[in-house]
């Protein structure tokens with residue numbers, strides 16, 4: 001039996017709810033105005049409040065705020081005859097548990113009340129084992145699986161030398177994080193770590209991004225600009241998506257790696273650099289070499305030491321640790337306190353295909369924390385998010401939303417042009433960086449078959 005307070009100036013609504021809630025075994029208390037509602041809130045100590053927005057003496061949103069400022073952690077369900085965006089946003093922002101429209105539907109009320117009570121119970125349990133989020137002031141790579149432990153060992157070995165490293169792995173597996181970790185543990189840690197995404201820049205600009213340019217080197221070059229190699233100084237140049245490097249530039253990069261000398265675009269002066277090189281790719285470079293799209297000599301230069309980062313689904317034993325780590329990080333960043341995973345959540349997480357790997361896991365947890373109405377993430381909530389994130393498993397047409405169609409269009413176009421992103425972007429009429437961000441957002445991978 002739980003205590004429920006209904007604040008509504010309409011007598012018939014209070015009566016109906018009184019009957020309905022008592023029948024469900026709850027203790028009922030009714031108030032006809034905002035002031036009366038607050039008084040009863042303090043004396044009756046309800047667990048759930050059903051609160052009308054339009055009250056004779058006050059706005060329900062005001063009453064909600066007052067209730068939220070009390071110690072009582074009751075869940076408040078707002079009801080209203082008006083369906084406008086602003087009030088809904090305001091209500092959720094002020095901490096309402098749910099928002100229901102009139103005319104009231106018995107099922108809907110029952111579901112909301114039961115949901116609120118369930119969350120309250122879980123919150124109570126979570127508070128017993130409450131832990132404070134301590135700030136994490138350095139980056140860490142989480143993983144206890146054999147695969148990740150081998151990678152940690154490799155990072156340890158690499159820290160003692162200047163070897164060029166190639167990191168291979170699909171999108172979101174943690175390539176950049178590993179590159180940063182190698183850099184941070186080398187003697188050059190105080191020097192800069194400079195990433196260059198070889199796929200996100202238009203070909204013609206890439207050369208100047210890498211090597212810099214002199215004033216007047218080309219139209220628009222109105223001042224001398226230092227390239228990423230120069231900016232990296234004695235630190236690390238991180239060549240992300242190196243497989244996307246156009247052939248013309250591959251030769252120039254090779255020249256630099258062999259002699260450690262280069263010139264700015266339009267420059268005369270020979271510059272030198274001792275920066276460390278770490279390259280990453282989510283494509284199979286050896287296969288690109290076979291297809292004649294990547295220079296073999298450059299491949300051997302980069303591939304001195306290779307770290308292969310496994311897919312998340314190949315190391316699901318890491319998922320519980322990653323989930324805890326991300327919850328801590330997300331709560332710190334969002335200022336929330338969603339500290340627990342309900343039973344069943346880890347099982348759901350371990351069954352998901354994780355096409356977007358660790359990044360997808362992090363994104364799913366961010367959404368779950370934002371959607372949580374208490375301190376606990378429910379497995380139903382996770383299931384909903386996972387289903388949405390993985391549109392290929394959807395069968396019903398009603399679920400066929402705009403993002404699903406967009407994803408499919410991009411997927412089809414990419415396979416049509418054998419994953420030549422420049423071509424695909426042109427065909428789709430979007431810029432290369434936009435295409436790239438969409439590929440990440442929808443976790444589209446080359447191995448995936450088109451669903452049509």
Ligand SMILES: Nc1ncnc2c1ncn2[C@@H]1O[C@H](COP(=O)(O)OP(=O)(O)OP(=O)(O)O)[C@@H](O)[C@H]1O
Pocket residue numbers: 140141142143169170171172173174175176177178282322325358359362440
């Ligand atoms: N083992 C891990 N422990 C903690 N965080 C991780 C781990 N792996 C990845 N991440 C996090 O997941 C996100 C994606 O990782 P990262 O950017 O390194 O992936 P990536 O392989 O470079 O992906 P892409 O190929 O799409 O660029 C980052 O926020 C990163 O911090």
Ligand SMILES: [Mg+2]
Pocket residue numbers: 175176240
């Ligand atoms: Mg990356």
